[in-house]
Amino acid sequence: MSIGNLVIVGASGHGKVIADIARLNGYEEIVFLDDDTSIHTCAGYPVIGKTNDYGKVKSDNFRNAKAADVVIAIGNCTIRETIQQRFEQHGFPIATLVHPQAVVAESAELGAGTVVMAGAVVNPFARLGKGCIVNTCASVDHDCVVADYVHVAVGAHLCGTVSVGAHTWIGAGAVVSNNVSVCADCMIGAGAVVVKDVEKAGTYVGVPAGKITYSLKMSEIEEDIQNWENLKKEYNEK
Numbered sequence: 708m709s710i711g712n713l714v715i716v717g718a719s720g721h722g723k724v725i726a727d728i729a730r731l732n733g734y735e736e737i738v739f740l741d742d743d744t745s746i747h748t749c750a751g752y753p754v755i756g757k758t759n760d761y762g763k764v765k766s767d768n769f770r771n772a773k774a775a776d777v778v779i780a781i782g783n784c785t786i787r788e789t790i791q792q793r794f795e796q797h798g799f800p801i802a803t804l805v806h807p808q809a810v811v812a813e814s815a816e817l818g819a820g821t822v823v824m825a826g827a828v829v830n831p832f833a834r835l836g837k838g839c840i841v842n843t844c845a846s847v848d849h850d851c852v853v854a855d856y857v858h859v860a861v862g863a864h865l866c867g868t869v870s871v872g873a874h875t876w877i878g879a880g881a882v883v884s885n886n887v888s889v890c891a892d893c894m895i896g897a898g899a900v901v902v903k904d905v906e907k908a909g910t911y912v913g914v915p916a917g918k919i920t921y922s923l924k925m926s927e928i929e930e931d932i933q934n935w936e937n938l939k940k941e942y943n944e945k
Contacts, residue, residue, distance in 0.1 A: 712736040713802060714764050716790055717780035718749035724843075725780045725822055726750045728804045738763075738775075758790055761797050776802035779820055779838060784856040784874040791820050791838050801837075809841075818855065836873070845877075854891065863895075881916075 713734040715722050718741035726749065729737050739746075739754040740763065746754050756763040764775050777799045781787045791801060801819040805811050811829045818837035823829060826844035833847045836855035841847060845859045848866050854873040859865060863877045866884050871877065872891030883889060883901040890905055896912035905911060909918045917934055 710734055712738075712775035714738055714740060714775045714777045715749075715752075715780050716740045716758050716777065716794075718743070718746045718754050719780060719782075721782055721840075722780035723750040724824060725778060725804060726752055728806045728822065728824070729778075729802075731807050732804060734776075736775075759793070761794070761799070764794075764799055776800045778802040778804060778822065780822075782840075782858065784838075784858060784876070787820075787838050788856045788874075795819075815847075830867075842879075848885075860897070 710733045713729045715725055715737065718739040722739060726737055737752045739749045739752055740756050740758050740760060741754050742757050748754060764777060777794045778801065779787045779791045781790065795801060803817050803819055803821050805823040806825040808825045809823045809827045811817065811823060812831040814831045815829045816834045817823070818835055818839065820838040821835050823841045824843040827841045828846040829835065829841060830847065830849045832849055833851040835847065835853040838856040839853055840858040842859060842861045844862050846864045847853060847859060850868045851865050852870045854871060856873055857871050857875050859877045860879040862879055863881045865871065865877065866882070868886050869883045870888040872889060874891055875889055875893040877883065877895045878897035878899060880897055881895045881899045887901055888904045889895065889901060890908060892908035893905055894910040895901060895916060896910065899912050899916040900914045901911065901916045907918065911918050
């Protein structure tokens with residue numbers, strides 16, 4: 708069944724995945740916008756203009772003369788937010804896409820522009836904000852609250868009643884334990900295991916996850932190592 712047209716902003720690998728989800732959802736005509744003028748097609752679909760070519764989204768640019776939905780296929784959360792807000796301000800409908808082989812509970816809430824990839828699971832009463840990405844085989848368990856423009860990367864898992872602040876990236880294969888909160892503007896490294904609340908923005912890696920700083924001062928490096936060792940000891944004693 709056809710459900711109209713879709714404009715995907717961002718002709719990238721991520722855009723290719725979103726285009727396939729859109730096709731499986733029955734979008735009749737799919738096109739891309741991208742600021743790289745050297746790109747003319749993406750996943751076999753035409754790139755028809757730049758990201759600010761709002762006129763290209765109008766119905767008279769499509770063969771079926773139907774209006775188009777818009778989805779932002781850009782991994783950087785800040786850029787994704789900025790572009791989505793621009794299209795919202797111009798009055799364009801923002802699509803929410805779920806792969807047919809994903810599982811999303813009836814009671815779960817997905818904000819505008821959120822995309823759920825193949826094999827992903829969003830369990831009952833989870834709430835996701837605008838422009839989130841739940842990537843391939845990732846999971847968001849019951850009663851989680853995920854703020855706007857969060858990326859739960861491939862194979863990452865949020866256990867029950869987890870809270871994640873805006874613009875945070877949960878890296879591939881990372882796990883956030885149940886009842887844990889992660890603040891906004893964090894990068895949780897691939898494979899990290901978060902077992903306690905993260906209250907300061909930054910990059911967290913390891914098992915258990917600890918904050919790292921980018922400094923050449925030996926005293927600060929030694930402090931980071933000691934903090935990580937303390938976290939590891941605390942984790943092993945539980």
